[in-house]
Each structure stands twice: as C-alpha cells, then as structure tokens.
Amino acid sequence: MATYEYDCPRCGRFETRQPMGTAADSHTCPTCLGNAHRVFSAPHLNAVPEQLSAALAREERSRAEPEVVTEVPDSPSRLRP
Template sequence: MVVYVYRCPCRSEIEVTFPIGTAPAAVPCPGCGATSVRAFSAPMLTRTPAALSSRLERAERSAFEPEVVTSPPRRRAGGAVVAHPATGRLPRP
C-alpha cells in the first residue's frame, strides 16, 4: 500500500492509502465532502531499518501518551541500581 497526498480546499492535506498505481485523480474529503485533488510529491527513497523505525514511532507516541512504568529499575546482585553505561565514566565524589 502506498500513501497518497490529496489537497482539500477546506483542509490542508489528506493522506489516503491505495495499492500502487490505483490512486484516482480526486477523492472526496472525509471531513467536508469537497473534492480533493491529488498532490504530487517526491517519493520517500530511503529505507529505515525496522528496529529504528519502531523505536522512532515509540518515541513519537510517548510525546503524547507517556508510557507507564510498571516495575522499579532492575538491581544488580550487590543491590545497586543498574546505571546507564555512559555514567560509569563520570568522576565520583
């Protein structure tokens, strides 16, 4: 499925998905019902690895719907909280 962009006279842009090569020249706007014409744009040629894509989507979602922590941080055998690896190189007081 490909995402096509249509411009509505009332709203700015509408994104609609169709199978490749089957997008019509105009579609009705879901909000106002006006005829929206297809806007041509440059294709997205870069491919993002699946792991990176999922993490970016997760970070974007957490901006509006923060994830709830269900358990305390993991502890090491000695009872110390597992620290971030970068903090291990900081000087200690």
C-alpha cells in the same frame, strides 16, 4: 499499499493508502466530504543509520581495494590489562 496525497481547498492536505497505481485524480475529503485533487510530492524515504552507511561504504571500497592483513591481530585474551 502506496501512500497518495490529496489537497482539499477547504481543509488542506491529507493522505490515503491505496493499492499502487489505483489512485484517482480526485478523492473525497474525509473531513468535509468535498472534492480534493491529487498532488505529487517527494517520496517518503528513510535515512540510513550512520553505522550502516559506514559499513556499506567500507564494503564497497573493499571490492576494488581490499584491506590486506599482514599479521595476525592480537586476541582479546592475549592483551595485557
């Protein structure tokens, strides 16, 4: 289902959920039952969380410039308190 936005001259904007590609140029306003015209707006995109963005950037960098390990890292059990 896709979200479509309509503008009623009397009540303002409202959204409807319909199968993709089935939205008409006009729709009945749910408040006043008047004729509302379809408007086009920016899609609702979600922001990527900062940690995920950093992980994706690190993964992409490693494709061309992989991080090389020169020694075995200390295990947590071998670390001194």
